[in-house]
Amino acid sequence: MKKGKKKITENHGVKEIARRANVSIATVDRVLHNRVGVSETTKQKINEIIKELNYQPNILARRLASRVTFTFAVLIPKVSDETDFWAAPLYGVKKAERAIKEYGVKIDVYFFDINDRKSFEERSKFILKKKPDGILLAPSFINEAIQFTSICDKRNIPYVLIDSNIPNQEGLCYIGPHLFRSGYLSAQLVNFTLAKESEILIVNIAKEVDDHNYLQQIEDGFRAYFKYYNLYHDILKLEIVSTDYSSVEKELAGFMKKHPQVRAIFVPNSRVSMVAQYLETSTKGHVFLIGYDFLEKNIEYLKRGLIDILICHKPSEQGYEGIMKLYQHFILGKTLKKIYFMPIDIITKENYEFYEN
Amino acid sequence: MKKGKKKITENHGVKEIARRANVSIATVDRVLHNRVGVSETTKQKINEIIKELNYQPNILARRLASRVTFTFAVLIPKVSDETDFWAAPLYGVKKAERAIKEYGVKIDVYFFDINDRKSFEERSKFILKKKPDGILLAPSFINEAIQFTSICDKRNIPYVLIDSNIPNQEGLCYIGPHLFRSGYLSAQLVNFTLAKESEILIVNIAKEVDDHNYLQQIEDGFRAYFKYYNLYHDILKLEIVSTDYSSVEKELAGFMKKHPQVRAIFVPNSRVSMVAQYLETSTKGHVFLIGYDFLEKNIEYLKRGLIDILICHKPSEQGYEGIMKLYQHFILGKTLKKIYFMPIDIITKENYEFYEN
DNA sequence: CTGAAAGCGCTTACAG
DNA sequence: CTGAAAGCGCTTACAG
Numbered sequence: 001m002k003k004g005k006k007k008i009t010e011n012h013g014v015k016e017i018a019r020r021a022n023v024s025i026a027t028v029d030r031v032l033h034n035r036v037g038v039s040e041t042t043k044q045k046i047n048e049i050i051k052e053l054n055y056q057p058n059i060l061a062r063r064l065a066s067r068v069t070f071t072f073a074v075l076i077p078k079v080s081d082e083t084d085f086w087a088a089p090l091y092g093v094k095k096a097e098r099a100i101k102e103y104g105v106k107i108d109v110y111f112f113d114i115n116d117r118k119s120f121e122e123r124s125k126f127i128l129k130k131k132p133d134g135i136l137l138a139p140s141f142i143n144e145a146i147q148f149t150s151i152c153d154k155r156n157i158p159y160v161l162i163d164s165n166i167p168n169q170e171g172l173c174y175i176g177p178h179l180f181r182s183g184y185l186s187a188q189l190v191n192f193t194l195a196k197e198s199e200i201l202i203v204n205i206a207k208e209v210d211d212h213n214y215l216q217q218i219e220d221g222f223r224a225y226f227k228y229y230n231l232y233h234d235i236l237k238l239e240i241v242s243t244d245y246s247s248v249e250k251e252l253a254g255f256m257k258k259h260p261q262v263r264a265i266f267v268p269n270s271r272v273s274m275v276a277q278y279l280e281t282s283t284k285g286h287v288f289l290i291g292y293d294f295l296e297k298n299i300e301y302l303k304r305g306l307i308d309i310l311i312c313h314k315p316s317e318q319g320y321e322g323i324m325k326l327y328q329h330f331i332l333g334k335t336l337k338k339i340y341f342m343p344i345d346i347i348t349k350e351n352y353e354f355y356e357n
Numbered sequence: 358m359k360k361g362k363k364k365i366t367e368n369h370g371v372k373e374i375a376r377r378a379n380v381s382i383a384t385v386d387r388v389l390h391n392r393v394g395v396s397e398t399t400k401q402k403i404n405e406i407i408k409e410l411n412y413q414p415n416i417l418a419r420r421l422a423s424r425v426t427f428t429f430a431v432l433i434p435k436v437s438d439e440t441d442f443w444a445a446p447l448y449g450v451k452k453a454e455r456a457i458k459e460y461g462v463k464i465d466v467y468f469f470d471i472n473d474r475k476s477f478e479e480r481s482k483f484i485l486k487k488k489p490d491g492i493l494l495a496p497s498f499i500n501e502a503i504q505f506t507s508i509c510d511k512r513n514i515p516y517v518l519i520d521s522n523i524p525n526q527e528g529l530c531y532i533g534p535h536l537f538r539s540g541y542l543s544a545q546l547v548n549f550t551l552a553k554e555s556e557i558l559i560v561n562i563a564k565e566v567d568d569h570n571y572l573q574q575i576e577d578g579f580r581a582y583f584k585y586y587n588l589y590h591d592i593l594k595l596e597i598v599s600t601d602y603s604s605v606e607k608e609l610a611g612f613m614k615k616h617p618q619v620r621a622i623f624v625p626n627s628r629v630s631m632v633a634q635y636l637e638t639s640t641k642g643h644v645f646l647i648g649y650d651f652l653e654k655n656i657e658y659l660k661r662g663l664i665d666i667l668i669c670h671k672p673s674e675q676g677y678e679g680i681m682k683l684y685q686h687f688i689l690g691k692t693l694k695k696i697y698f699m700p701i702d703i704i705t706k707e708n709y710e711f712y713e714n
Numbered sequence: 715c716t717g718a719a720a721g722c723g724c725t726t727a728c729a730g
Numbered sequence: 731c732t733g734a735a736a737g738c739g740c741t742t743a744c745a746g
Contacts, residue, residue, distance in 0.1 A: 380732075380733085381732065381733040381734075382733090383732070383733060383734085384731085384732060384733075387731095387732090393731095394731055394732080395731070395732085396731060396732090399731080399732085418738090420738090421737095421738045421739065421740085422737075422738050423738085424737095424738080
């Protein structure tokens with residue numbers, strides 16, 4: 001910290017308002033916060049002066065004086081061996097926590113198992129018992145999430161959704177990708193590299209418990225692009241429900257043997273590294289491979305040229321912004337939009353180093 | 358703003374330190390800020406307790422009590438008819454100003470004319486007279502900028518550079534793109550679409566007064582990619598120094614007539630829309646066009662399919678982060694890195710709507 | 715319905 | 731070299 005000059009004293013604070021209105025600052029405070037117990041006349045007079053002075057409360061002083069604390073609960077999948085995707089949103093949440101903890105915000109993070117919908121139910125019930133002021137939520141299990149959020153609606157607990165949305169949700173807002181458009185973009189990128197009509201393969205690697213709705217939206221977008229532009233590529237699809245590598249390899253090998261003309265593969269989730277691993281061992285020429293998420297394994301194959309493109313939706317920013325939206329709602333009293341779409345970022349071997357995941 | 362619970366009273370503040378050290382809080386404050394006039398013994402005792410308690414100062418209280426104000430000067434090009442590129446950094450600066458003005462920061466923005474190096478000199482002298490605490494600077498005229506910053510170095514005025522860097526600069530930090538790598542990425546993207554060896558054209562549209570160094574770094578990166586991967590495309594180059602459209606059109610038409618085989622055009626600055634405009638009128642098949650910056654004109658051609666890709670370095674974030682770095686340095690006393698590279702973003706027709714410029 | 719006073723965790727003259 | 735006191739712009743019991 002260095003020099004700097006002296007501040008000019010404010011004279012547009014509550015004190016000045018009180019002086020002009022001929023009341024005490026306590027009464028001004030009551031009006032400022034819409035508290036009961038102020039006569040209509042006084043209220044109006046004070047409100048006029050507030051407007052006249054274009055009064056902006058000093059947030060610092062407000063926070064310092066206020067003894068109110070808000071508790072936000074966060075419910076996201078725990079990081080597993082299978083994927084460290086959820087490390088990024090968690091990182092964002094922690095970053096937000098650091099940024100606003102001085103402002104009277106407490107954050108409790110709860111994890112569920114992405115392979116166990118019961119764990120989601122159990123954790124969400126636990127959170128309700130804790131009576132948080134607000135909730136940040138990844139609705140990975142759509143039905144369970146709907147049940148959870150409808151209780152929140154009833155109890156008037158605001159919640160923010162990240163990663164994917166719930167149809168007609170009544171919460172505070174959604175922060176995440178436009179999945180359909182994300183698939184649409186992927187199709188454009190695939191099309192960039194295909195000189196003529198070719199075979200394109202969509203590979204879904206997902207257990208049944210996974211959220212197929214998520215994958216479906218991306219796939220719909222992907223297909224829609226080719227349809228819209230009258231591009232007659234041959235779009236094949238392979239569903240793999242066993243997510244261990246040896247099963248994936250077997251299925252892929254079998255499929256590729258039957259379809260040696262596949263020129264591009266699209267994997268609508270983060271398991272694209274498995275396909276890359278397979279392609280590395282196969283002796284064919286280069287197959288254009290595009291998939292999702294800035295994970296260590298994926299970046300490894302990106303560097304080695306086996307994955308050409310990764311699509312990314314700024315997962316840590318989702319966590320960060322999710323908390324900040326709750327903060328803006330509760331502490332700053334800001335009005336929020338219903339949906340904040342994340343950018344759909346294109347990551348290649350040549351720009352991944354600069355990417356802010 | 359909603360309910361919330363009562364805060365638990367802190368008991369790790371200066372008061373507690375003072376109590377344990379058997380001194381007054383004024384003395385604690387002196388130690389905290391490395392002020393003179395504290396005996397070595399007391400100082401050590403207090404420092405020990407600070408460590409023991411892992412004392413974190415309450416920034417809110419500090420700001421509220423402190424009457425110190427910092428003034429930052431910003432020197433960037435003014436938005437011209439030719440390009441509204443600089444609207445974005447300015448937007449970022451304004452956003453940062455809003456975010457931190459309560460923390461005793463005042464920001465004065467000064468503009469120079471990107472076509473007039475004298476205006477840069479004049480403004481920079483004016484800024485020095487104003488004796489700001491810190492400076493945010495776009496060093497568009499490299500020699501003039503070096504002169505300016507060397508005076509800042511002498512006078513111990515910290516400065517942050519954005520958009521492009523100065524070799525061996527002694528300032529606080531640089532926030533902007535890695536230009537060489539940006540060109541490198543562009544080459545990769547061009548190569549995605551070229552099935553076989555093709556003619557690629559680099560078009561430089563820039564007046565002599567413009568910063569050729571900037572363009573050169575990008576071009577170097579662009580060429581380096583093909584060299585590194587042993588790709589034998591034929592790379593042509595066209596320099597256009599008259600930046601009005603009719604001149605550009607004439608030059609382009611003449612060149613393309615001689616080189617009808619050009620399959621891709623790379624424009625290393627924001628004037629890519631001029632090339633798009635030309636291509637729209639030409640009757641040839643699609644030429645893959647890639648250029649720079651999220652400008653209205655460019656987006657228009659992106660939408661219409663004449664520009665395929667725009668590369669972008671988050672200009673508004675550069676402005677925002679630039680101010681925030683000064684803030685972190687002066688108010689938070691944080692140690693900064695020398696260089697913060699911006700992401701190199703890839704914008705297409707299908708994701709521009711979600712881009713945070 | 716309203717006000718006087720204490721306090722949030724710091725910084726800042728001022729006095730010694 | 732050190733401390734007592736006032737103050738930053740608010741909020742919060744408490745009393746009336």
